[in-house]
């Protein structure tokens with residue numbers, strides 16, 4: 102007989118496709134873009150490919166990984182300025198009484214949508230799925246997101262809360278004041294002047310909806326993704342579908358409805374990518390799992406991804422790692438036969454190609470000697486501080502992902518100018534979830550049979566992917582405590598000559614948690630991390646700057662130097678992987694890594710609404 106402890110959930114789920122979300126790609130008119138010709142200067146992979154990858158973070162490692170597959174005979178050298186890999190992805194296991202907890206200083210979870218499909222395929226290839234922790238869409242982390250305004254936490258609407266609950270919440274909470282009316286009347290508003298090339302996210306949504314909605318809600322979302330100023334970020338780059346919707350239909354809501362009924366328009370590059378992901382040799386269990394999970398991470402933190410990439414590259418024997426080796430200068434080799442790198446001393450080395458996973462600022466610095474002009478246009482970035490805290494007491498917060506703090510929150514309620522607080526317990530099962538499961542006998546034969554029949558086995562909102570082993574969990578503790586990350590900085594610190602030190606950061610986090618959540622106890626463990634210039638800002642005119650960068654790089658290096666990273670088509674880890682995969686895939690073609698900017702939307706995807714008419718390629 103199947104014993105089904107309370108913690109255990111068995112879900113029969115169709116092995117459906119992983120539906121990609123709207124790709125976040127810039128789209129300049131084709132004619133505006135100066136493109137290289139279609140010449141392939143090396144049609145076949147040859148031993149003459151001696152590629153340098155600059156940077157040992159997620160983009161650099163993934164570029165090398167995809168390169169070794171694209172060019173099986175190529176030699177690859179990764180230059181990293183620090184003495185370790187990982188870049189912004191840094192997980193640390195910290196000892197606490199009775200066990201240990203994982204602290205993340207940067208990104209911590211991954212989403213399996215949009216470019217996340219590629220990440221999912223990568224974790225399968227790297228054999229990381231058995232180390233993954235999958236948070237289901239029904240878990241509190243997926244359903245409960247909060248905003249702090251004006252002096253308390255308010256829950257954001259979610260389809261799973263039901264229409265009545267969402268409506269009453271929106272009418273009761275001051276943060277949503279005027280939002281329903283603004284949404285209902287959006288279609289009545291005049292469309293923008295067609296000559297406007299770009300505007301800030303704040304101005305765009307203020308025009309289409311209301312300034313209050315921008316200040317109360319959208320600014321919080323922009324804090325959580327870009328740590329950026331909603332009145333500086335580019336609407337055209339961050340919301341291309343809505344930006345186009347207004348131009349085509351006079352309303353973003355009508356545009357969204359048309360996309361849902363007629364199908365989303367994407368570039369051929371995007372359609373090809375989706376097709377490739379569709380035909381990937383998916384492990385059926387992973388495919389099923391991803392279809393009803395909102396985020397995933399790993400049992401020792403997100404660094405497992407960069408660590409595994411590193412060991413896979415090392416195993417090939419074809420990738421050379423140069424740690425503690427900052428590249429001080431990049432120049433074209435004689436007759437454009439390659440790219441010469443120097444390292445601050447007399448040593449130089451010439452590579453047939455260079456893939457730069459550096460920031461635009463670092464790339465400018467390294468190319469300034471060789472170039473007649475600045476290679477990269479200015480792409481600003483922000484600095485953030487993350488403060489991780491672990492408290493012995495459990496349940497110090499409501500169940501959910503955490504809360505974001507909008508610009509509208511009065512100064513006296515956020516004098517530290519925090520951007521948000523993450524409830525880090527929410528994306529990993531705790532000891533109580535696992536203990537409950539094992540408090541009764543588990544009939545593994547029966548569970549295995551159910552799984553073989555296409556069912557998913559879940560434990561309190563987490564997929565039990567690594568069954569029959571104990572479900573993965575990040576923190577090793579006999580009893581659950583409370584774990585938080587408080588995020589500071591971003592645009593609030595623009596122009597600051599110096600930033601808070603470790604002691605000040607900890608004091609700021611504690612004072613904020615006391616004011617917002619009434620937490621007065623001493624944290625048992627904590628960590629403060631300052632990430633200088635970690636998030637690029639896609640400010641108004643971003644697309645134009647990318648186009649400029651593409652032209653400059655092409656003119657100077659004719660395909661010998663290519664770029665990848667979080668500053669072009671998305672700031673997340675998934676986007677870095679996508680940019681790494683694309684730059685490697687195009688290594689045998691004339692390219693810069695930015696050639697996709699301005700591609701025409703020539704393919705219409707199948708509509709998302711069942712029963713709606715599908716159109717194929719246009």
Ligand SMILES: C=Cc1c2[nH]c(c1C)Cc1[nH]c(c(CCC(=O)O)c1C)Cc1[nH]c(c(C)c1CCC(=O)O)Cc1[nH]c(c(C)c1C=C)C2
Pocket residue numbers: 206207208209210211212324325326327328485503504505520521522523588589591636672673674675
């Ligand atoms: C660590 C700094 C980062 C902040 N934003 C990003 C990073 C890497 C990038 C980012 N964050 C989110 C997205 C949306 C899509 C997604 O992949 O989920 C992107 C592109 C959402 C997000 N924001 C926060 C979390 C925990 C998540 C989920 C993904 C993740 O782990 O980053 C919280 C958060 N991130 C930042 C701030 C200031 C913040 C505030 C609570 C900056």
